[in-house]
Amino acid sequence: MxxxxxxxxxxxxxxxxxxxxxxxxxxxxxxxxxxxxxxxxxxxxxxxxxxxxxxxxxxxxxxxxxxxxxxxxxxxxxxxxxxxxxxxxxxxxxxxxxxxxxxxxxxxxxxxxxxxxxxxxxxxxxxxxxxxxxxxxxxxxxxxxxxxxxxxxxxxxxxxxxxxxxxxxxxxxxxxxxxxxxxxxxxxxxxxxxxxxxxxxxxxxxxxxxxxxxxxxxxIGDQMMDYAMNRRSPKRHGNSDADLAPHNVYRCKGEDEWISIAVATDGEWQGLAAAMGNPDWAADPALSTASGRKAAEARLDALIGEWCAGLGYVEAMHLLQSHGVAAMPSFKAEDLFRDPHVRETGAVAEVDHPVLGRRxxxxxxxxxxxxxxxxxxxxxxxxxxxxxxxxxxxxxxxxxxxxxxxxxxxx
Amino acid sequence: MTDALDLKVVELAEFVAGPYCGKLLSDFxxxxxxxxRPGIGDRARHLGPFAGDRPDPEASGTFLYLNTNKKSVALDIETEEGRTLFRQLVADADVLIEDRAPGELAAMGLGYDDLAAINPGLVMVSITPFGQTGPYAGYRAEHLNLYHASGQGYLLPMWAINLDVPPCQGPGYLGLYDGGMAGATAALAALFWRGSGGTGQHIDISVQHAMMHLERSQLRRYVDDGKSPNRTGKGRLLESLVECKGGEYAVVILSSQRQWEGLWRAMGKPAWGMEPPFDTQKGRSENYHELRKRLAEWAITVTQDELFHAVQAEGSAAAPILTAEGVFRSEQFRGRGHFTEISHPVAGTLEYVAQPTKLSDFDPGPKRPAPLLGADTEAVLGQDPAGRPELSHTGAI
The missing domain is CATH 3.40.50.10540 (Crotonobetainyl-coa:carnitine coa-transferase; domain 1)
Incomplete structure (x- = not known):
């Protein structure tokens, strides 16, 4: 240089x-x-x-x-x-x-x-x-x-x-x-x-x-548009989405570990099924379309939840992402501060303070x-x-x- | 006299984060x-909300809000002709906003190095879930995933009764707006430096990082004591949600003795409020459950509005939980110009939330609606390579 x-x-x-x-x-x-x-x-x-x-x-x-x-x-x-x-x-x-x-x-x-x-x-x-x-x-x-x-x-x-x-x-x-x-x-x-x-x-x-x-x-100006157009106030909906399913958090094996999974396309659904080892229930043709998955959301959530329960939340992320599925842990601070991506990209730093020490x-x-x-x-x-x-x-x-x-x- | 910002920006971005970044510049x-993309357009066009729930890609509320004051060019950069036109467009632009997966544009010969070679002054803003580098650079994420990946989701819903309540994403697409805000801020900072004798540069916005940064005051509690804060918020007497007469909600602030005294006066000075254990911050904190019960008993006897004004009149903080309807009705919002009327050829005249940042001595001129797909293709490019195909109603998702 x-x-x-x-x-x-x-x-x-x-x-x-x-x-x-x-x-x-x-x-x-x-x-x-x-x-x-x-x-x-x-x-x-x-x-x-x-x-x-x-x-x-x-x-x-x-x-x-x-x-x-x-x-x-x-x-x-x-x-x-x-x-x-x-x-x-x-x-x-x-x-x-x-x-x-x-x-x-x-x-x-x-x-x-x-x-x-x-x-x-x-x-x-x-x-x-x-x-x-x-x-x-x-x-x-x-x-x-x-x-x-x-x-x-x-x-x-x-x-x-x-x-x-x-x-x-x-x-x-x-x-x-x-x-x-x-x-x-x-x-x-x-x-x-x-x-x-x-x-x-x-x-x-x-x-x-x-x-x-x-x-x-x-x-949240986009959320205000429903009132502007239809005089309707939108409501809270937790982790769900109006059209997509699965779109939720699932409990994993570790203590209070949860993973978020969002499937937006049919391809991502196939990726999710593959990550889970293509269980028989996932082959149901009714689940091959977005509207079919949305209609079966409660059943899907239960089945995916059973599968997630056997994995740690970081393990689940890597496995699902390797199949092209949008899945991220609901990170606890301790895991976020230690996370390799967060570390490698410099999203956290160490700073010395005369009273607090190195933080x-x-x-x-x-x-x-x-x-x-x-x-x-x-x-x-x-x-x-x-x-x-x-x-x-x-x-x-x-x-x-x-x-x-x-x-x-x-x- | 109006004085529009003297900037040319190209936006190759869709849905919320990138378009919000663009809106923060176009609104000025x-x-x-x-x-x-010819025929399909921005993913948000297919999302709604729609008037009368009738889908129309020219009249999605989400798209209309996030794309005010912009032009639209229908251009397929998957073709060589499209890429040539795109390069021409960027050649004299000040800013390019893009949200493609890391490496995708470079593979098409449209990466930062390619574009900087034809326009060294270009400020290129890339907004992606996890940034351009690092092990998760190629990971996928919707708003749900980003909310959780940032550490914010684990803290919601705050005041959960226990950890069996699953962590929860935040409202709307708030986290994606956070990414857009970071992008627009960085673009202006880069332009300022360029104007001070610097050059163009590439900006790498990670939405996850932007959201983490916004939660730093909570996340640092782990650095303090080695324990991850969680959504139960145990041990901190700060506020209480109460249900009012008619089923509306309000929040009262309990963070200090002074706040309590004002609230207590607004409640009509009940004797218990100045007797042990409720007479001290420590006592109220230790008896929070009982305190909440007593606050709830009072709150249900007054309306949301009565509670709000009564507590504030005593110098303490309280607030109504407003729905969209409540927001549109608020005299405070209305009186300060929080809404702006915009006419759109398809959606008609609607009240939009206005830009909250208002400069006292700068008038960016009349408000223009979000563009119809490809409305400005010929005017901007001098030709229409796609020949205006019929806009698909089937959607990009």
């Missing part, structure tokens, strides 16, 4: 882009972490006066240690941290000076809080006319519910996905406890990049007021041949980069930094 | 040219 190629390979797609991150808890930090993975410089603005809940919150209580939370680690990799107390006038001025050096600002406080602090879009535009600002909230910054509190189960509920998750005969499901936040944060990465693209084309900055409920609902974590997703997204560093300690931010970037004299620290503005 | 005004 020559020098030029090596240099190109070392680049990040967003090299030179600076992000000021007023995010906290999950959705906001999840967004800026992904911008950091693309090479942007992300500076997290936080304060000891009111630490990011995620630094302090642990399971069923609040911990004193602000540096040992693994969930904070998971959503703040590759960032810098500086401490500014935004409840003080001088702190807000510092924050604005920082924004004046940046391309993107992100916040996910309750709607109205940034305006109260004098740090809303109109104020920040004055210090940086082409700034891109993203505000993330549960319901959005306008409308009758803008002040309503929302956590992940609220977005999934209002966003229409809870109603569609789970088994037909059972209650709706609020899903897991962070998928809605994570999707809101990930959609915000897209939004930030769209705004950067538009800025390059038009020279203009943008404000983006993103509602987590709307983001999640737009990701396995899921690597950034965007595998770009010239500018791969990557982990640039561990999650920062609170205020880890104060001297860089206040000294190098804002060029404050040392005595001024000390005064601001004593006054608990830098705090 | 990029010219997205969808390449479809």
């Amino acid at each position: 020559d020098g030029t190629q090596a240099e190109l390979q070392a680049q990040g797609a967003l090299d030179g882009v600076r992000v000021i991150d007023f995010g906290h808890v999950l959705a906001g930090p999840f967004c800026t972490m992904q911008l950091a993975a693309l090479g942007a410089e992300v500076i997290k603005v936080e304060t000891r006066a009111r630490p990011d809940e995620q630094r302090a919150h642990r399971g069923d209580g609040v911990a004193d240690d602000l540096e040992g939370n693994s969930n904070f680690f998971e959503v703040n990799l590759s960032k810098k941290s500086c401490s500014i107390n935004l409840s003080m006038e001088e702190g807000r001025e510092l924050a604005k000076r920082l924004v004046a050096t940046a391309d993107i600002v992100l916040e996910n406080m309750r709607p109205g809080v940034m305006a109260k602090l004098g740090l809303d879009y109109s104020a920040l535009r004055e210090v940086k006319p082409d700034i891109i600002m993203l505000s993330l909230s549960g319901f959005g910054g306008t409308g009758p519910l803008k002040r309503y509190a929302a956590y992940n189960p609220c977005f999934t509920s209002v966003g229409g996905v809870s109603h569609l998750t789970g088994y037909a005969e059972k209650k709706p499901n609020t899903m897991t406890n962070s998928g809605g936040d994570a999707r809101a944060g990930t959609a915000a990465v897209f939004a930030a990049l769209m705004a950067l693209t538009v800025r390059r084309q038009t020279g203009r900055g943008q404000y983006i007021d993103s509602s987590s409920c709307e983001v999640i609902n737009s990701m 396995t974590t899921i690597a950034p997703v965007l595998r770009m041949s010239r500018t791969p997204a990557r982990i640039y560093g561990t999650a920062p300690r609170l205020a880890a980069d104060n001297s860089y931010v206040f000294g190098e970037l804002l060029k404050l004299p040392e005595e001024e930094i000390r005064r601001l620290e004593d006054a608990k503005v830098i705090w | 005004g990029a010219e997205v040219i969808k390449v479809e």
Whole structure:
């Protein structure tokens, strides 16, 4: 590899882009972490006066240690941290000076809080006319519910996905406890990049007021079409499909091991039969068509279930896939982190953290041949980069930094 | 004045993931040219939902939603003539989105290296279940399989009563949207770098990896304590699903003392709520079963809407579980422009879910419906190699 190629390979797609991150808890930090993975410089603005809940919150209580939370680690990799107390006038001025050096600002406080602090879009535009600002909230910054509190189960509920998750005969499901936040944060990465693209084309900055409920609902937008067309609300249907069978999970030999099998074509059905050793029952001509299999779904599920019960879920996957059948384990975390495909493709990585030690974590997703997204560093300690931010970037004299620290503005 | 995104995108992709990636660009005004198989088209055309349940490959709800603002070119890349036209199409494109099995395009002389040779600035986005490399690169997967392969399915349905409840896939095609979102994001990042003096590049999106990444906050619990989290969610007092008067559901948040106090006030301050063991987070957690029973007794006396507004008025979080009907009725969604009316020559005028990402100072112009199969073949290619065969109603599946 020559020098030029090596240099190109070392680049990040967003090299030179600076992000000021007023995010906290999950959705906001999840967004800026992904911008950091693309090479942007992300500076997290936080304060000891009111630490990011995620630094302090642990399971069923609040911990004193602000540096040992693994969930904070998971959503703040590759960032810098500086401490500014935004409840003080001088702190807000510092924050604005920082924004004046940046391309993107992100916040996910309750709607109205940034305006109260004098740090809303109109104020920040004055210090940086082409700034891109993203505000993330549960319901959005306008409308009758803008002040309503929302956590992940609220977005999934209002966003229409809870109603569609789970088994037909059972209650709706609020899903897991962070998928809605994570999707809101990930959609915000897209939004930030769209705004950067538009800025390059038009020279203009943008404000983006993103509602987590709307983001999640737009990701089941196809399911909403039945109502738009037929005034009919679709229902949850577990692992089944409206037309395909078999299309389910089956219990395997290991403890709580289940394999998912989906047969979409007649060829895949023949593959499944062959993988099972072509039992007599599978030769039934009634099963040779999609509609015939769908009609016999319950019987098929029972017979396939009997066969799967003799195999481990990874063993079943390999055997079925070797016959061209779409079959994957319902992976437990322990098997996913150890899985040879996941390992070989670099979907997991090891990262050192001063308090948590060496941890396995899921690597950034965007595998770009010239500018791969990557982990640039561990999650920062609170205020880890104060001297860089206040000294190098804002060029404050040392005595001024000390005064601001004593006054608990830098705090 | 409108300012459509100055981008040319070719989409050789079908169903959900690749088309969603394309939609995320076409909805902002990029010219997205969808390449479809003559006579059959995108698999989603045959999926529905259909108005009145009458199948019509020009009016599938899934296809209509995922292909707004695009053009359609009917082109068979299985023929040499088709491949020549495809190369011409890609020669001046900024982005190619494709979802063929790894190696399939390269075998046809249309791999990244082939295309980069004629267009070095090309950003090629490949979206596949497991990515371009690794032992499972050639493995097959439907949405069901990906949901489970990502580790997300094992965690659903969350709050399962025990492990005899089988793990479950997520709603709709959510995981495939996750793959499309990753693809569109990577495409924009690559274009940004190209515009900063870089070149084109190849992007390899694994839907499985994208979905794992979205579940990192849960999956890391295994790294914490060596135990795989599962769908029973034991030992964590976070929320409760309740059934309201009339059979609708709502969720109430129980994650802190402050949340509890607001909920308790909304319930009319029942005495037990401030007495042991229900007066502390620990006590409520240890008596979760009884707590849920008492919450259920109250919730069934109020409507979903009454519960929602009463709890929120006390400063705590709660939410209604909305059906599609509830979503379309919501004043919040409506007031914020969450729906957009689009007229389609076959499906008529319908309300679609709009693009949730709205830029304050950028107008991508009027909304156009999903294209009829091959509608733009002649305009885009200057000829119609397939001669517009009759669109098959029998389906691609």
